[in-house]
Amino acid sequence: MAGSVTGLVLAGGQGSRMGGVDKGLQPFRGLPLAAHALQRLYTQAGSRLDGCAINANRHLAAYEAMGVPVWTDVVSDHPGPLAGFLTGLRLCPTPYLLTVPCDAPLYPLDLLERLATALEAQQADLALAAGPDLEADPTGQTHRPQPVFCLMSVGLHDSLTQYLEAGERKITTWMARHRVALVPFDHPQDDPRAFANANTLAELRALERDA
Template identity: 50%
Template sequence: MKPTREHITGLLLAGGRGMRMGGADKGLQMLHGEPLAAHVLKRLAPQTGALVISANRHPEAYSALGAPFGATVVADALAGFPGPLAGLLTGLHAAGTAYVLSAPCDSPWLPDDLAERLAHALDSNGADIATVTTTDAHGQTSLHPVFALLRTSLADDLSAFLEAGERKVRAWYARHRTVEVVFTDERAFYNINSLQELADLQRD
């Protein structure tokens, strides 16, 4: 059965070090008068039944951002900023639903049909994970693995993968039935990696 909104917990991944932003907390950087994380939460909330924010710094700030959406803020169980898979594991454990829809905190234009399309692909293909690819004007395909719909039943396997010292998202996905869903709007999955990129977007 295709997952519907009430079966899906939205997961905002905001636990990184922000190294390419000079160590700044990405999700709290401002774009058009609002933190990046707020833009993402506004797009995730209508597509999911609950929200979880994975954040390793500034929990009070993220709690305030998540409060209008009833979001819960949780920190990674693994110390040392071990990457997006640790945040994903945190979300899988925190979710009270059968599925988690993850998105990074620095992608303010994610599509409003992300959950719908990933859920359809996951169900149609009998998959465990549905993730995103985009194709540019030259036919080049890019994978965006941290945009994903996953079964929460994968938590134990992910925990074992991380405990073994593994960190690569694609390597973990390869262990499971994964389907890639093609989106044509590359901008929807654009992530802001530097303060200069953010400044440029402020002028748009």
């Protein structure tokens, strides 16, 4: 899979829990969240990444200034992260697409390598990260899937198109139709906050303070 993956930052949401602001443009350590997500994509371990893009629907010039293509949703009814997935699968120039959300600025620097290794070993259609569920289990021993941290084959485009056209919206239900490799990030060196995301401005400030 060397050089066969396009990384996509998902920044096309409506930011409803942040008061309607454009989440990807909110500052974190002096840079917009989406810029942090891009930086971490470009510093991924291994040589599988061939390029990056951003999925956004507002303030397009601000995203274009980050130096990568900006892809707007190919569907108009805002079906959540699946809109970004479908947009990426339709426009992706490589055989595989890696998605990361714009609101989790601490995600692992070896995310792509570990997802790709699992996808190849299990001959899966897509690979998902699973991070510690600190809310349910403060010890970090319990993990839950993080479906927006996903490496997938572009061959899933037609399946997702049909799923959305049928009026379905739940991301995990669509994924369950395919061969999924679930990858726990539970190594001793893994940051338990790696998949922490900011849904509100207060959570963003707390994440910035505690990171």
